[in-house]
Amino acid sequence: MITYYRDETVAVTSTYVQVEDRRFRLSELRYVWHRQERPDWRIRRRTAGRGILNLLMILSAFAGFIALVGLIAAAYGESRVAAALGRLPFPRDTLLLVAVLLLALGLVPLLWEWALHRVDDSYDRGNAIYEAWAEIGGTQVLLLRIDDAARFGKIYRALQRALGQ
Numbered sequence: 001m002i003t004y005y006r007d008e009t010v011a012v013t014s015t016y017v018q019v020e021d022r023r024f025r026l027s028e029l030r031y032v033w034h035r036q037e038r039p040d041w042r043i044r045r046r047t048a049g050r051g052i053l054n055l056l057m058i059l060s061a062f063a064g065f066i067a068l069v070g071l072i073a074a075a076y077g078e079s080r081v082a083a084a085l086g087r088l089p090f091p092r093d094t095l096l097l098v099a100v101l102l103l104a105l106g107l108v109p110l111l112w113e114w115a116l117h118r119v120d121d122s123y124d125r126g127n128a129i130y131e132a133w134a135e136i137g138g139t140q141v142l143l144l145r146i147d148d149a150a151r152f153g154k155i156y157r158a159l160q161r162a163l164g165q
Contacts, residue, residue, distance in 0.1 A: 002165075005158030007151075010144065012158040014165055019144050026162055030135040032143075034156055037129040043147055050122040053115045060108075071098055124150045132156055 002014040011018040016025050039047070075094040126149025134143050146152050 002162075004162050005155055010155055012155065012162050014162055017143065017159060017162070024134070024136065024141075024143070028136050029163065032132065032134045032159060032163060034130065034132050034152075037131060037145075039128050040147075043127060043129065046122050046125065047127055050119050053119050057112065057115055060112075067101070071101070124148075126150075126152075132159065 003011070004014070005012040009020050014026070016023050017029070018024075071094060074097070078094050125147065128149070129145060129147050130149060130152035131142060132144040132152070132155070134141050144152070144155060
């Protein structure tokens, strides 16, 4: 027996397909097809979350640019005030603020990595509900219904390979 796909709920082998507690022999499957259904609220929430993360990443880039311009302006203003008072024009307070911001910026790559991973994952999972159907003994039977496009593709390809043997 050859195993084409296996995870915690689905198994596709050369002799049967098992989805959770239901098992179908491959010899029973007369015709197998798939289709996409309209997204439900969970999928719409995932798509909305992806949009919000994209917006937050864009806004954080703008905020970083504005903070950089502000720091340069503060350093320039502080050095001009120090020169007017007859002191050495050294922007000590601004440099202290820059040091604190640089320490805080150490977290930015971690946050961006998390956000980018979430966005990539939402694109991989797709924007629909995916179903695999089969005709068994003259009746149409829903074999599988999931909202993860990448996982569904693996399962359906495994099913095609198993049926092709």
